[in-house]
Amino acid sequence: MEPIKVLTANVDKPNSKSIEVYLEGGGYEAARKALQMKPEEIVQLVKDSELRGRGGAGFPTGNKWGFVPKNAPKPTYLLCNADEAEPGTFKDRVIIEKDPHLLLEGMIIAAYAIASNPMAYIYIRGEFHYGSTVLNKAIEEAQAKGFLGKNIFGSGFDFDITVHRGAGAYICGEETGLIESVEGHRGQPRVKPPFPAVVGVFGGPTVVQNVETLSCVPFIISKGPDWFKSFGTPKNTGPKLYCVSGRVKKPGVYEFPMGVNLKELIYDHCGGIVGDRKLKAVIPGGASAPMLKPDEIDLPLNFDAVMKAGSMLGSAGVIVLDETVCIVDAVWRLSKFFAHESCGQCTPCREGTNWMESILDRLERGEGRQQDADLLLDMADNIGGKSLCALGDAAIGPVISSVKKFRDEYLYHVTNKSCMPGTTRYRRLDMPVAAH
Amino acid sequence: MADLHPDNPYAKDRFADPSKKVEFSPEAKKKFDWILTRYPTKEAALLPALHLAQEQWGWISPETVHYVSELLDLSPATVFGVVSFYNMYNQKPVGKYHLQVCTNLSCMVTRAYDIYEHLCEKLDLKPGETTPDGRFTVGEVECLGSCNTAPVVQVNNDYHENMSVEKIEQLLTNLK
Numbered sequence: 001m002e003p004i005k006v007l008t009a010n011v012d013k014p015n016s017k018s019i020e021v022y023l024e025g026g027g028y029e030a031a032r033k034a035l036q037m038k039p040e041e042i043v044q045l046v047k048d049s050e051l052r053g054r055g056g057a058g059f060p061t062g063n064k065w066g067f068v069p070k071n072a073p074k075p076t077y078l079l080c081n082a083d084e085a086e087p088g089t090f091k092d093r094v095i096i097e098k099d100p101h102l103l104l105e106g107m108i109i110a111a112y113a114i115a116s117n118p119m120a121y122i123y124i125r126g127e128f129h130y131g132s133t134v135l136n137k138a139i140e141e142a143q144a145k146g147f148l149g150k151n152i153f154g155s156g157f158d159f160d161i162t163v164h165r166g167a168g169a170y171i172c173g174e175e176t177g178l179i180e181s182v183e184g185h186r187g188q189p190r191v192k193p194p195f196p197a198v199v200g201v202f203g204g205p206t207v208v209q210n211v212e213t214l215s216c217v218p219f220i221i222s223k224g225p226d227w228f229k230s231f232g233t234p235k236n237t238g239p240k241l242y243c244v245s246g247r248v249k250k251p252g253v254y255e256f257p258m259g260v261n262l263k264e265l266i267y268d269h270c271g272g273i274v275g276d277r278k279l280k281a282v283i284p285g286g287a288s289a290p291m292l293k294p295d296e297i298d299l300p301l302n303f304d305a306v307m308k309a310g311s312m313l314g315s316a317g318v319i320v321l322d323e324t325v326c327i328v329d330a331v332w333r334l335s336k337f338f339a340h341e342s343c344g345q346c347t348p349c350r351e352g353t354n355w356m357e358s359i360l361d362r363l364e365r366g367e368g369r370q371q372d373a374d375l376l377l378d379m380a381d382n383i384g385g386k387s388l389c390a391l392g393d394a395a396i397g398p399v400i401s402s403v404k405k406f407r408d409e410y411l412y413h414v415t416n417k418s419c420m421p422g423t424t425r426y427r428r429l430d431m432p433v434a435a436h
Numbered sequence: 437m438a439d440l441h442p443d444n445p446y447a448k449d450r451f452a453d454p455s456k457k458v459e460f461s462p463e464a465k466k467k468f469d470w471i472l473t474r475y476p477t478k479e480a481a482l483l484p485a486l487h488l489a490q491e492q493w494g495w496i497s498p499e500t501v502h503y504v505s506e507l508l509d510l511s512p513a514t515v516f517g518v519v520s521f522y523n524m525y526n527q528k529p530v531g532k533y534h535l536q537v538c539t540n541l542s543c544m545v546t547r548a549y550d551i552y553e554h555l556c557e558k559l560d561l562k563p564g565e566t567t568p569d570g571r572f573t574v575g576e577v578e579c580l581g582s583c584n585t586a587p588v589v590q591v592n593n594d595y596h597e598n599m600s601v602e603k604i605e606q607l608l609t610n611l612k
């Protein structure tokens with residue numbers, strides 16, 4: 001499969017972030033066209049395109065828009081999820097920094113389709129300071145042209161966007177955590193139902209949508225759902241950004257029709273493994289996605305195929321681990337992440353993630369016990385499905401998959417009190433560890 | 437999320453010192469007033485207001501917590517609850533250069549811990565500590581969303597990408 005340039009069509013142009021460059025490429029024509037249509041027509045086009053959310057869950061976008069009640073007592077909101085904090089994910093950043101107007105145009109169309117109130121928010125992770133300045137500049141440019149503000153394109157639709165910076169909390173990428181954070185609270189997820197489409201931010205119906213998802217929308221309007229569906233396979237359609245990092249020769253963001261073959265992506269497009277070593281494991285969809293072994297990677301990277309293989313496409317953050325990586329060390333690091341980022345609301349997640357981290361740490365220190373591998377599975381069983389939001393389920397993905405697929409490596413740590421020969425632990429055990 | 441560090445000023449029953457009045461600079465005040473116009477509730481301006489405060493003072497002191505709580509009609513406890521939830525709000529002063537090494541998986545397997553350990557040893561710091569001359573604070577951070585250019589070190593607002601021990605050495609001498 002050959003790479004494509006749809007979402008990334010502009011990013012290599014000089015000064016691609018400016019509105020002039022965007023307009024030269026036909027920018028904002030889709031929004032102009034959309035605002036002459038009926039909102040229901042737009043929702044139908046997005047349904048027909050079979051676009052699914054690019055933030056992790058793969059929920060059909062048009063259906064989500066269709067859930068928004070028509071006569072809610074409170075105003076409707078559109079929130080763009082630019083939190084991009086799933087380890088291994090760095091695709092939204094490309095759009096934010098290199099083609100911000102594509103996102104703004106997608107937001108205008110989405111807002112119009114869901115009859116949004118005149119203000120939407122882009123929730124960007126606080127660390128993307130540069131990205132937030134690019135977005136603010138782009139918003140000013142769009143306001144100056146009349147693409148944001150009152151009576152856009154003479155349609156009578158008023159709409160503006162505010163960039164809301166997060167402050168370093170992965171959980172604010174979860175849609176109800178994000179909503180809490182926009183409201184000025186600790187980012188602790190809410191119980192669902194009610195779903196955000198019914199009661200979300202400031203009490204109004206709310207649509208939360210990932211940056212890449214919104215950036216697909218202008219193409220669906222300008223080129224039509226059939227063109228969009230010409231990429232990929234039924235139910236897994238459209239152009240898709242893949243992030244590849246870890247031990248590959250050419251890490252980066254790659255755009256393909258949805259469903260590029262994972263093996264091909266790693267070996268043909270990313271140049272294979274550093275030092276031409278052997279592959280050990282691949283995490284296909286960000287830290288939350290269960291690991292795949294080398295004999296499991298000959299599969300199309302789309303929502304359904306990766307799910308069938310026992311993992312998930314998630315944020316399409318492909319992390320490649322070679323034979324020199326100690327699996328226990330890698331999983332320890334991911335567990336440390338989840339323990340740090342658990343919002344602390346539910347006991348299984350708050351306590352369980354910390355315990356998993358501690359057990360993995362003691363295995364690395366040569367203090368592991370014979371039953372630790374099973375203990376980890378048992379703990380995972382007590383977190384999965386027993387926590388309020390999907391972070392709990394995410395945290396157990398790497399643990400369960402690695403214990404099942406690399407049990408010998410876990411047992412080696414117990415028996416020999418060290419990592420397997422030929423594998424590396426990257427940190428020193430005598431260094432101070434920050435509290436979380 | 438973040439635990440109270442033992443030498444966190446809030447952990448020692450420290451209350452805001454009324455003799456230490458804090459106030460936004462005129463530009464910050466202008467920005468703050470604009471922020472208020474962008475949200476349907478006052479409370480929603482809390483995160484942006486804390487960012488403004490940290491830009492001005494470098495950290496969120498107990499005095500700042502009180503000041504912001506008055507501006508937004510919130511209780512100091514509510515404001516402190518938010519400050520302590522989010523990693524980026526510094527609960528104690530940090531150095532002129534806040535060096536935060538991403539050690540999450542993609543950075544780890546490209547040897548980020550070498551950089552982190554080098555910084556801790558060279559500057560003789562534990563995570564969160566600041567050099568006596570007030571120049572450097574060292575810490576570990578979670579994935580910065582830049583794994584294609586791993587390892588990544590965040591220095592204040594900027595990312596330094598494709599880092600190595602040699603490059604961080606060079607950077608330290610450049611950051612005066």
Ligand SMILES: Cc1cc2nc3c(=O)[nH]c(=O)nc-3n(C[C@H](O)[C@H](O)[C@H](O)COP(=O)(O)O)c2cc1C
Nearest residue numbers: 053054055081083084085173174175209210213390
């Ligand atoms: C713990 C957690 C973290 C998440 N982080 C992000 C994120 O950083 N960016 C994102 O777009 N979605 C993230 N999501 C998914 C969102 O909850 C939500 O499904 C998504 O923003 C919906 O938009 P989409 O349908 O366009 O994908 C996260 C979910 C969970 C459970």
Ligand code: SF4
Nearest residue numbers: 343345346349387389
């Ligand atoms: S599962 Fe974890 S992150 Fe999610 S609400 Fe519960 S404690 Fe918070």
Ligand code: FES
Nearest residue numbers: 538543579580583
């Ligand atoms: S793991 Fe370091 S930037 Fe993602």
